[in-house]
Amino acid sequence: MILIYLFAYVFTILPSSGRYGITVTPGLNLPFIMSAISHSILPALSIILVSVGAWLISMRSLTVSVLGEDYLLYAEAKGLKKRRIFMRYLFRNTLLPQVTSLSMSLGSIASGSLLLEQIYDYPGMGSLLFDAFEYRDYNVMHGIFLLTTIGVLGAVTIIDLLYPLIDPRIRYGGK
Numbered sequence: 001m002i003l004i005y006l007f008a009y010v011f012t013i014l015p016s017s018g019r020y021g022i023t024v025t026p027g028l029n030l031p032f033i034m035s036a037i038s039h040s041i042l043p044a045l046s047i048i049l050v051s052v053g054a055w056l057i058s059m060r061s062l063t064v065s066v067l068g069e070d071y072l073l074y075a076e077a078k079g080l081k082k083r084r085i086f087m088r089y090l091f092r093n094t095l096l097p098q099v100t101s102l103s104m105s106l107g108s109i110a111s112g113s114l115l116l117e118q119i120y121d122y123p124g125m126g127s128l129l130f131d132a133f134e135y136r137d138y139n140v141m142h143g144i145f146l147l148t149t150i151g152v153l154g155a156v157t158i159i160d161l162l163y164p165l166i167d168p169r170i171r172y173g174g175k
Contacts, residue, residue, distance in 0.1 A: 001119070003042050003049075015039050017121035043120045047113055051105065058101055062094045069093075096167050103159040106152050114148070 008016035020026065021035040066072070067090070075085045117126030125144050132140035163170045 003046055004120070007042060014042050016042075019123055039122070043113070043116050043122055046116055046120075047109060050112065051109060054105075055098065055101065059094065059098060062097055063090065066090055066093055092167070096163070099159060099163070099166060103156045106155050110148050110152050 004016050007014040015021065015038060018039055019036065020032060020039055024032045024035045026032055072085060072089055075089055080088075114126035114129055116122070117124045118130055125147070128140065129144045131137075132144065161172075164172065
């Protein structure tokens with residue numbers, strides 16, 4: 001609500017609701033694309049600000065805990081440059097817990113986006129879900145829950161499959 005107040009009413013930079021402006025014709029043209037982008041900035045910014053805040057606090061606490069490790073002191077005593085120590089040792093060892101945290105928070109991000117659609121009057125699955133609640137349309141509710149669950153599980157699976165690329169010590173199946 002603060003973002004809507006600031007960017008839509010105080011500074012009048014961005015629209016407060018809707019998917020695109022009422023004066024543009026939907027299609028593959030520049031005015032429609034620009035209108036759709038400007039209407040999606042506030043909802044996206046809301047999701048990002050909430051997610052990034054918790055992520056930054058978590059990243060800081062992980063970094064502080066890893067800074068006291070002996071292998072970092074050893075790398076510094078060897079005379080390695082600070083950038084190399086950061087990229088090779090510190091960043092690599094704090095990245096995996098952050099990726100795990102991302103995969104665990106995908107469900108709350110998905111549910112938050114369903115709620116944000118109502119706040120920003122952005123038509124989508126959230127609006128459809130609230131209409132289904134209002135009319136007690138259980139089949140639509142089940143379908144939305146199923147699609148959301150499949151989407152979150154698919155994203156978590158992809159993140160899990162990316163683990164060996166992030167940390168070579170992790171291998172799936174066999175040698």
